[in-house]
Amino acid sequence: MTYCCGLMLEKGLVLMSDTRTNSGVDNISVFRKMFHFRVPGERSIALMTAGNLATTQAVISQLEERTKAPDERENALFGAETMFQVATEVGKLLRKTVAERQKANDREGTRSFSASIILAGQIAGMEQRLFLVYPEGNFIEASRETPFFQIGETKYGRPILLRGYDRDMSFEDAVKLLLVSFDSTIAANLSVGMPLDCMVLEKDSFDEPLHQRRFDGNDTYVRSLSGQWSESLRQAFNNLPDYSFYDMED
Amino acid sequence: MTYCCGLMLEKGLVLMSDTRTNSGVDNISVFRKMFHFRVPGERSIALMTAGNLATTQAVISQLEERTKAPDERENALFGAETMFQVATEVGKLLRKTVAERQKANDREGTRSFSASIILAGQIAGMEQRLFLVYPEGNFIEASRETPFFQIGETKYGRPILLRGYDRDMSFEDAVKLLLVSFDSTIAANLSVGMPLDCMVLEKDSFDEPLHQRRFDGNDTYVRSLSGQWSESLRQAFNNLPDYSFYDMED
Numbered sequence: 031m032t033y034c035c036g037l038m039l040e041k042g043l044v045l046m047s048d049t050r051t052n053s054g055v056d057n058i059s060v061f062r063k064m065f066h067f068r069v070p071g072e073r074s075i076a077l078m079t080a081g082n083l084a085t086t087q088a089v090i091s092q093l094e095e096r097t098k099a100p101d102e103r104e105n106a107l108f109g110a111e112t113m114f115q116v117a118t119e120v121g122k123l124l125r126k127t128v129a130e131r132q133k134a135n136d137r138e139g140t141r142s143f144s145a146s147i148i149l150a151g152q153i154a155g156m157e158q159r160l161f162l163v164y165p166e167g168n169f170i171e172a173s174r175e176t177p178f179f180q181i182g183e184t185k186y187g188r189p190i191l192l193r194g195y196d197r198d199m200s201f202e203d204a205v206k207l208l209l210v211s212f213d214s215t216i217a218a219n220l221s222v223g224m225p226l227d228c229m230v231l232e233k234d235s236f237d238e239p240l241h242q243r244r245f246d247g248n249d250t251y252v253r254s255l256s257g258q259w260s261e262s263l264r265q266a267f268n269n270l271p272d273y274s275f276y277d278m279e280d
Numbered sequence: 281m282t283y284c285c286g287l288m289l290e291k292g293l294v295l296m297s298d299t300r301t302n303s304g305v306d307n308i309s310v311f312r313k314m315f316h317f318r319v320p321g322e323r324s325i326a327l328m329t330a331g332n333l334a335t336t337q338a339v340i341s342q343l344e345e346r347t348k349a350p351d352e353r354e355n356a357l358f359g360a361e362t363m364f365q366v367a368t369e370v371g372k373l374l375r376k377t378v379a380e381r382q383k384a385n386d387r388e389g390t391r392s393f394s395a396s397i398i399l400a401g402q403i404a405g406m407e408q409r410l411f412l413v414y415p416e417g418n419f420i421e422a423s424r425e426t427p428f429f430q431i432g433e434t435k436y437g438r439p440i441l442l443r444g445y446d447r448d449m450s451f452e453d454a455v456k457l458l459l460v461s462f463d464s465t466i467a468a469n470l471s472v473g474m475p476l477d478c479m480v481l482e483k484d485s486f487d488e489p490l491h492q493r494r495f496d497g498n499d500t501y502v503r504s505l506s507g508q509w510s511e512s513l514r515q516a517f518n519n520l521p522d523y524s525f526y527d528m529e530d
Contacts, residue, residue, distance in 0.1 A: 185435030185436050185468070185469075186435050186436070186438060186439055188436060188468045189436055189439075189464040189465075189467060189468055190513065190517075192467055192468060193467075193510050193513050193514060194513065194514065194517050201525075202522060202523045202524060202525065203522075203523070205523045206517070206520060206522065206523045207517065209523070210517065210520070214439040215439075217439060217442055217443075218435070218438045218439055218442060219435075230525075240525075241525045251521070251523065254521055255520055255521065258519075258520055258521065259516070259520060260443050262516035262519060262520070263440065263443050263444065263513075263516065264443060264444065265516070266509070266512035266513065266515070266516050267440070267444050267456070267457065267460065269508075269512060270456060270460070270505055270508055270509060270512070271501070271504055271505065271508065272452060272453075272456065273452045273453070273455045273456045273459070273501065274452060275451075275452065275480075275490075275491045
């Protein structure tokens with residue numbers, strides 16, 4: 031599995047992805063699932079991928095036109111005029127890649143070779159946008175009512191996001207929130223693992239991302255967060271009103 | 281979906297199940313998924329069911345021999361000499377029920393009509409036991425290392441169980457822990473819903489369960505727990521060490 035999450039804040043976008051891929055529990059590797067492309071001063075676009083690794087790597091390679099000689103390549107993300115067009119292009123490539131592999135293996139109509147993508151970014155003069163692109167090639171866009179997307183192993187880390195997310199939170203608090211959400215997921219599920227990649231895309235900035243960081247398993251901050259969160263949860267639980275078998279309304 | 285959870289404590293067993301069943305989001309009903317059978321002074325056995333409702337109801341009905349006239353019925357759970365035999369019997373019935381329905385509909389080898397069961401209880405003179413019975417008819421037993429089982433929509437509520445469970449906790453604290461786990465699940469997933477059924481089976485007691493209760497959506501205790509838990513999580517999150525883009529070790 032995989033866990034990726036993208037939060038849309040008032041100030042910009044905050045993304046986090048794990049790096050574990052597995053083909054059975056006896057075949058675990060580390061692969062980057064977060065990618066960033068930019069045209070300085072003009073566009074800044076990030077993708078996070080979940081699902082079949084060969085599929086998602088093929089999609090990224092095709093976006094970069096790696097079949098061509100380096101000087102003939104033109105990233106498909108750079109030609110689209112709007113983020114909506116970028117999402118359409120990513121969806122088209124994703125659907126085609128999944129469908130070709132299914133066809134070659136007589137698995138049409140199954141979920142084999144499937145993948146999904148969180149797409150985040152901005153083109154100058156337009157709004158910053160956040161999309162979730164499905165293996166079928168269609169996509170949905172984040173809104174004020176649904177301001178974050180998760181893909182992969184989404185459930186363990188969702189309760190804290192639902193409770194902790196605030197559109198006006200700082201970038202730093204958003205990174206902290208994502209780290210807690212990932213920590214809960216990693217504690218419960220072997221298929222999501224460290225290191226974690228993090229990226230902050232400030233609104234109306236088309237330079238390098240405001241912040242980029244890889245958190246490895248020995249990171250002091252992550253370890254203290256994890257320990258203190260465990261302790262805080264236990265304390266919060268103890269401080270909740272006690273249940274009694276008696277003296278309760280029925 | 282469904283969410284059921286059974287905790288094995290030093291003092292006994294604590295069970296909780298939701299009551300929502302759905303066939304599509306436009307067809308939601310309330311059904312009890314927790315059942316208790318006992319022979320006074322001799323055995324006390326509880327089941328919680330998840331999966332296809334027709335399957336699980338058929339299993340319960342067959343255990344109770346409802347095809348026979350009331351005075352000819354003998355609950356299959358009452359004949360087995362050990363909890364291991366009870367689990368074997370439940371597994372056999374479950375596998376048979378699922379397989380028959382699949383066969384009648386040409387769906388062998390699929391997951392159609394599938395269900396799983398948490399089985400908990402004790403027969404006098406032997407240990408209290410907790411089992412998870414699979415649709416294939418086999419089963420696993422809880423141990424000190426894995427002292428609780430969840431079935432149905434298990435992921436949202438798992439992180440708090442992993443952190444809050446303690447074998448030596450009181451029954452009351454275990455009910456509180458389960459309510460928090462269910463609250464997190466209900467907040468994130470429409471397919472799990474109130475009311476919740478709760479049962480406490482004290483070790484070496486073969487009377488009525490020590491405690492039984494149905495919590496409905498208006499229950500004052502559950503509502504205060506839910507509100508305070510949200511608030512505590514937010515506070516716990518705020519109290520975690522702040523993240524900074526700078527001044528961090530790399």
